[in-house]
Amino acid sequence: MARPADKATATWVVRQLREAGFQALFAGGCVRDMLLGIRCNDYDIATDAVPDQVRALFGRVLLVGAKFGVTMVLHRGRKVEVTTFRSDLSYSDGRRPDGVRFSTPEEDARRRDFTINGMFYDPLDGRVIDFVGGRDDLRRRVLRTIGRADERFAEDYLRMLRAVRFSVRFGLRMDGGTARAVRRHAASIARISGERVFDELSKMITHPAAGRALELLAELGLARHVLPELFDPPELWARAADCAGKLARRGDLPLTLGAMMLELDARAISRRLRAWGASNDLRDAICWLAVRREGWRTAADARLCEFKRLQAGEHFRRLRTIWAIVERRETGGLTQARRIARRAGQIAPETINPPPLLTGEDLKRQIGLSEGKRLGRVLAELRDRQLDEEISTPREALELARRLVQGAD
Incomplete structure (x- = not known):
């Protein structure tokens, strides 16, 4: 399994593209993180090379989304996402563009979600390319959509949750127009698949600032559409957010989510986690805690x-x-x-959980018990007495089993 790109690998890919006559730049979150002085765990590249040209240039390439201009270059155990500069067409499903048109760096920047994510960086000459004011917004500690917020959110309503997560993660103040647009469209988060919502929520509640993220979800009207069960009665949400805020620094999803959903019954928890596409293991864990x-x-x-x-x-x-x-x-x-x-x-x-002193087969063979409820009751009593430390050997267990059977007779 290839690991995410590091800076050296991404720079190598940029250099190969440039030497072949193409434009190529670092793009998006990695540029933001570099400007913030945050360690970057992955690097994406934007280029004017189209997928077939990328595949012809590099030896190992996966066409992971060729119709959207997305390829994955594999190099020395690393994977680098390389995307062709593009403009997106309409978004009829509120998630993916219906089509794309390959374009210029500036047009590519203007299709992105927030100004802080819309910058490019040239690793060969150390230059930031910013068509959307992202660098100034980072300096001012502001989160703002690129262009009209209503349009950006209508393209993909998940961006409303991302707005909350980025604001809290980077300590940014949400721009007034951006916040008002979130409030207007909050109910539309219900149109997004549960899996995508849960992925964003999981990142929020395992971040040290989870308490503030949950407060902001409620302030913007998103919370009651993400977890409506915690608004019946309304004070459930405040208690859930308080618990999550106390535990978030541990980075333990079952613990934090379990604390949030603690006051719901097991059926409500199961329904919600199924809607989110959560694993059976996580669902079982949260239900076990709640019960x-x-x-x-x-x-x-x-x-x-x-x-x-x-x-x-x-x-x-x-x-x-x-x-x-x-x-x-x-x-x-x-x-x-x-x-x-x-x-x-x-x-x-x-x-705490030692092996049983006797099995059902032992009881059937040594005292003639047959399968059924009686056998189950005897085994259960033997187990209780063993854990109570009243018996500790198979011989003691067998003597107790005989007394239990005789007493029942």
């Missing part, structure tokens, strides 16, 4: 076998973190969180 949201009240005093089953869960550490936030919010203290931590620390790791 146990009130457990902080009783966990420290729960039967040992029940506590160990919680401890054995893959997401127990996340659950304890969420419990602590909820307890502090409801009581102002962390009494139960400390008791739970002490109890968890006193349990030997090898006793």
